[in-house]
Amino acid sequence: MDQEFMAQVEAVVETPNEAPVRGTAAMQLKGVAVSFHGRTAVRDCTFDVTKNRVTSLIGPSGSGKTTLLRALNRLHDLTPGAKVAGQILLEGTDIYRGDITVTELRTRVGMVFQRPNPFPTMSIYENAVSGLRFNGIKKKSILDEAAEASLKSAALWDSVQGRLKVAASNLSGGEQQRLCIARALAMDPEVLLMDEPTSALDPIATLKIEELMTELKKRVTVIIVTHNMQQAARISDDCAFLLMGEDRAGELIEFETTEKIFNNPIDPRTLDYTLGRFG
Amino acid sequence: MSEIIELQEPVETGHQMRDEIRQISDRVRARRQIRSRIMVVLCGTAFLISAVPLVLLLFQLFDRGLPVVLHTSFYTQLPSTPTLISPNATGGVSNAIIGTLVLTLYASIMAIPVGVLVGVYLAESDSKLAASLRVISQTMAGAPSILMGLFAFSFVVRDLGIGFSALAGSFALAVLMLPVIIISSEIAVRGVPHTLREAGLALGAKPHKVSMKIVLPAAVTGIVTGIILAMSRAIGETAPVLLVIGGGYINSWKPLDPVAALPLSIYENAKSEWPSLRTEVWGIALVLVVFVFVLSLSARMWASRKQQAR
Numbered sequence: 001m002d003q004e005f006m007a008q009v010e011a012v013v014e015t016p017n018e019a020p021v022r023g024t025a026a027m028q029l030k031g032v033a034v035s036f037h038g039r040t041a042v043r044d045c046t047f048d049v050t051k052n053r054v055t056s057l058i059g060p061s062g063s064g065k066t067t068l069l070r071a072l073n074r075l076h077d078l079t080p081g082a083k084v085a086g087q088i089l090l091e092g093t094d095i096y097r098g099d100i101t102v103t104e105l106r107t108r109v110g111m112v113f114q115r116p117n118p119f120p121t122m123s124i125y126e127n128a129v130s131g132l133r134f135n136g137i138k139k140k141s142i143l144d145e146a147a148e149a150s151l152k153s154a155a156l157w158d159s160v161q162g163r164l165k166v167a168a169s170n171l172s173g174g175e176q177q178r179l180c181i182a183r184a185l186a187m188d189p190e191v192l193l194m195d196e197p198t199s200a201l202d203p204i205a206t207l208k209i210e211e212l213m214t215e216l217k218k219r220v221t222v223i224i225v226t227h228n229m230q231q232a233a234r235i236s237d238d239c240a241f242l243l244m245g246e247d248r249a250g251e252l253i254e255f256e257t258t259e260k261i262f263n264n265p266i267d268p269r270t271l272d273y274t275l276g277r278f279g
Numbered sequence: 280m281s282e283i284i285e286l287q288e289p290v291e292t293g294h295q296m297r298d299e300i301r302q303i304s305d306r307v308r309a310r311r312q313i314r315s316r317i318m319v320v321l322c323g324t325a326f327l328i329s330a331v332p333l334v335l336l337l338f339q340l341f342d343r344g345l346p347v348v349l350h351t352s353f354y355t356q357l358p359s360t361p362t363l364i365s366p367n368a369t370g371g372v373s374n375a376i377i378g379t380l381v382l383t384l385y386a387s388i389m390a391i392p393v394g395v396l397v398g399v400y401l402a403e404s405d406s407k408l409a410a411s412l413r414v415i416s417q418t419m420a421g422a423p424s425i426l427m428g429l430f431a432f433s434f435v436v437r438d439l440g441i442g443f444s445a446l447a448g449s450f451a452l453a454v455l456m457l458p459v460i461i462i463s464s465e466i467a468v469r470g471v472p473h474t475l476r477e478a479g480l481a482l483g484a485k486p487h488k489v490s491m492k493i494v495l496p497a498a499v500t501g502i503v504t505g506i507i508l509a510m511s512r513a514i515g516e517t518a519p520v521l522l523v524i525g526g527g528y529i530n531s532w533k534p535l536d537p538v539a540a541l542p543l544s545i546y547e548n549a550k551s552e553w554p555s556l557r558t559e560v561w562g563i564a565l566v567l568v569v570f571v572f573v574l575s576l577s578a579r580m581w582a583s584r585k586q587q588a589r
Contacts, residue, residue: 073481080405117477119478184482
């Protein structure tokens with residue numbers, strides 16, 4: 001009788017916590033914390049980023065979403081006083097202490113920034129292949145091929161095909177951002193980091209990029225920071241919710257599938273946030 | 280009757296108040312207009328005062344300079360040496376024109392690469408060396424230009440034993456140009472948005488590649504403007520070359536030959552006792568001004584074309 005009861009209890013307790021069926025992890029975060037001059041900006045981030053899924057980082061301003069994202073391609077390296085603690089694994093290799101150079105890491109983990117930032121002195125073509133050129137690839141046939149493939153993947157090829165030599169700054173904001181996506185894709189990265197990629201764009205350009213992302217995840221793992229909850233709900237498969245703690249440091253509140261975060265979160269603060277009660 | 284009057288009274292006061300307000304606002308407006316006119320007159324006067332010397336100078340320059348520069352011999356011949364027998368001998372300043380071009384050319388060759396690289400270094404580095412280099416170049420920018428001449432004389436002419444030469448003069452000018460190029464390059468590089476640097480780094484580019492392939496091209500307009508500024512300043516300098524170029528009376532492009540220079544010719548002709556040489560002064564000045572003007576105009580046109588291309 002007792003055993004039966006316990007089994008029932010266990011079943012009830014186990015079911016909601018059962019990990020959803022996921023593929024292998026592209027990146028694993030284990031107790032990641034970022035601090036600047038000894039002041040913690042974000043901490044306690046432990047979760048797996050699954051391959052070929054879109055993982056979104058959500059939370060109010062100051063919760064450390066962007067700070068966390070920039071730790072994933074070691075962009076804090078050049079910031080004086082910045083320190084990343086914990087472990088970040090890319091395919092099992094610790095990106096800070098493991099057998100991987102920072103340049104190799106950044107070719108494998110691409111990034112798209114908040115505002116479109118194509119190189120203003122370069123043409124559309126040169127922008128698309130800039131990463132390859134920086135890494136020493138000079139052969140024209142390879143560059144041509146990569147330019148076409150990456151511009152196609154970024155859904156930009158049709159509109160720029162005839163004017164590849166034109167300066168990138170002649171493009172509209174949405175096109176510039178897609179060029180930045182193409183630039184990152186040309187490196188054939190495993191993971192693509194996107195830091196609020198649509199916050200500077202109009203709704204139509206935003207929609208195009210969102211459509212692009214669902215297409216992109218077939219070949220690349222996407223991690224996106226977004227302020228826009230509808231966007232996170234629309235495009236992401238997994239969702240990390242961060243919140244600023246009492247000492248003004250951001251921390252991970254909950255990591256779950258997007259469906260759970262929005263419909264059935266464990267932490268009440270997650271529900272409050274996704275319902276728009278604060279933030 | 281009385282009821283009507285009572286009704287009319289408030290209407291009456293309303294009119295009175297409105298009139299009063301109108302009167303006050305008219306007075307305020309009138310006062311404002313007077314103040315505005317005074318300010319316009321003051322500004323206009325200040326403008327005229329500042330414009331008068333400039334206009335007078337340009338007038339003098341063309342009035343006295345044009346007759347001199349309209350002769351081709353002025354550009355092709357060596358300076359005349361008036362004697363008592365032929366006091367009005369007319370020559371040219373070909374040696375000084377060539378000398379100025381040579382000096383500016385060699386000085387630019389020396390100063391531009393070093394200046395731009397140091398400027399980029401100052402903008403990209405937070406080291407103590409960078410901080411002290413910055414202080415040094417700022418101090419050098421304010422140093423009197425005769426100092427560069429003295430330095431070039433004691434170091435290049437005497438210590439290195441190179442003698443009075445174009446090389447010594449361009450060395451002095453290069454030292455003069457250096458801080459201008461360094462400071463303006465640093466400002467131009469610092470003006471490149473940080474997001475571009477990050478974009479380069481995020482593509483796996485090494486920091487030096489980011490500097491050379493992204494930051495430098497984006498800053499090039501500002502850098503070139505600084506270079507032209509430095510060149511214009513060097514072209515017109517007399518003091519640094521006074522002690523070291525030797526005032527050569529030959530047309531020579533060779534760095535080790537003594538050369539003449541336009542500003543120095545102005546100085547020497549102006550204190551000459553021969554009237555024929557003194558009349559040449561304004562012609563030389565006009566050539567010098569045209570040099571500087573063409574230089575800055577071409578820089579401006581180049582920069583605006585570059586800007587449009589983006």
